[in-house]
Amino acid sequence: MTSDIDRLLNLASEQLPDTLARLKDFIAFESISTDPSHKADMQACCEWLVREFEALGMEASVRQTTGHPIVIAHDRTAAADAPHILYYGHYDVQPPAPLEEWRTPPFTMVIEDGPHGKRIVARGTSDDKGNMMTWVEALRIWKAEHGSLPARVSIIVEGEEEILSPSLLGFLKENREELSADACMISDTLSLAPDHPALTISMRGLLHAEITVTGPSCDLHSGSYGGVVVNPIHVLSRMIAGLHDADGRVTIPGFYDDVEEPPAEVLKFFDELNFDLDGFLGSVGLRGEHGEANRSAEERMWTRPCCDINGIWGGFIGEGRKTVIPSTAHAKLSCRLVPGQTADKVIAGIREYFAAATPADVEVKIDYFGGTPAVRVPHDDRYVMAARRALKRVFARDAGLKGGGGTLPLISDFKAELGLDCILMGFGMPDDLVHAPNEKFDLVCLEAGIHSHLVFLDELVSLR
Numbered sequence: 001m002t003s004d005i006d007r008l009l010n011l012a013s014e015q016l017p018d019t020l021a022r023l024k025d026f027i028a029f030e031s032i033s034t035d036p037s038h039k040a041d042m043q044a045c046c047e048w049l050v051r052e053f054e055a056l057g058m059e060a061s062v063r064q065t066t067g068h069p070i071v072i073a074h075d076r077t078a079a080a081d082a083p084h085i086l087y088y089g090h091y092d093v094q095p096p097a098p099l100e101e102w103r104t105p106p107f108t109m110v111i112e113d114g115p116h117g118k119r120i121v122a123r124g125t126s127d128d129k130g131n132m133m134t135w136v137e138a139l140r141i142w143k144a145e146h147g148s149l150p151a152r153v154s155i156i157v158e159g160e161e162e163i164l165s166p167s168l169l170g171f172l173k174e175n176r177e178e179l180s181a182d183a184c185m186i187s188d189t190l191s192l193a194p195d196h197p198a199l200t201i202s203m204r205g206l207l208h209a210e211i212t213v214t215g216p217s218c219d220l221h222s223g224s225y226g227g228v229v230v231n232p233i234h235v236l237s238r239m240i241a242g243l244h245d246a247d248g249r250v251t252i253p254g255f256y257d258d259v260e261e262p263p264a265e266v267l268k269f270f271d272e273l274n275f276d277l278d279g280f281l282g283s284v285g286l287r288g289e290h291g292e293a294n295r296s297a298e299e300r301m302w303t304r305p306c307c308d309i310n311g312i313w314g315g316f317i318g319e320g321r322k323t324v325i326p327s328t329a330h331a332k333l334s335c336r337l338v339p340g341q342t343a344d345k346v347i348a349g350i351r352e353y354f355a356a357a358t359p360a361d362v363e364v365k366i367d368y369f370g371g372t373p374a375v376r377v378p379h380d381d382r383y384v385m386a387a388r389r390a391l392k393r394v395f396a397r398d399a400g401l402k403g404g405g406g407t408l409p410l411i412s413d414f415k416a417e418l419g420l421d422c423i424l425m426g427f428g429m430p431d432d433l434v435h436a437p438n439e440k441f442d443l444v445c446l447e448a449g450i451h452s453h454l455v456f457l458d459e460l461v462s463l464r
């Protein structure tokens, strides 16, 4: 590393107490997006962020949306031909409940000893306030030392990530010009270990539907009708049982037609992670593998689609007994989607599957609640490569490239509306208790995150 970047990394480490003081203020806002009683906290948190970005010499403002406000900032100190990076973070957090399980008050940041050294405990330390501070502090330190940044920087911090970003797409549409950039940088994902960084290079999509099976026009006495009428719960159970074949493949018509296989190189990256499947299953009390035959666990989690029943109900489920043949039966269904698949085509297949499995005297209704496509981030994109080089310089080892089995609608929104690929360079640990009581962020992760973002800026210098 150049001596100049070494100096900045040392500064970042020396200034950690100041960083923690700022993080403590950020944490103190009870910015719980799902709870309408915290509307004023959301606004106050935005105003605090604006002051922080203004203190960095940026133009910053709070923008109202149909939901919670969004904070936008721009730094205009870089050359006009410098790369343009849009940094994304979210200031909203999950509710702290159940409160009695917290060792300390959830919105008062405390530093404790933990297995990876000091750890920062409070709601939002890992997801996403602490993680977000890694790039905020890197920008602060670089700018304070050099007076300007090596990249054109825009910032978007939303307050609805934890409720699936309902206002984001509309906001991006309305402000497309202002938010255009070359790449989007997000620190809201996990590393592999404190000394093993990772970039997430794919996320699965998602669709939701509800199935209602109706038979007789009212609940029937099973003594009078049992044996001669159709039972909607039996019908629904057969339909659900038929959703997978003996090889664990989903039987919805056309389900796999458009599934894209990832490049061989990506499968090699996943293989190199030496994923501990036994430990992964053991941590939730399981031993055996399930799912599509002849696929690795990494493939089944990250690059293959799946279909799950999330809930099933109908008939009498109260205490005691009641001999009834129910009129209706219900199930909630979701599918995780992968690149190539579209939610519209998959839901059409779902309708076809249930229609074909519907016997006489039964009606099946499918309510479709919408879908989000999967996203794949090109691992050899020039900005992703810059992030990979930066992580290697800081950690002295290659970043693991992993997939994500879950869904972040904002990533497909950035791609669809702004054409941006998102660099998912997060510094959380798998044991951060994100969304749970006693959420934490390890101090080593905060420090390594700031260092990584400083070196990423250093990499951008040569990308002009």
Ligand SMILES: [Zn+2]
Residues within 6 Å of the ligand: 090, 127, 128, 161, 188
């Ligand atoms: Zn988050």
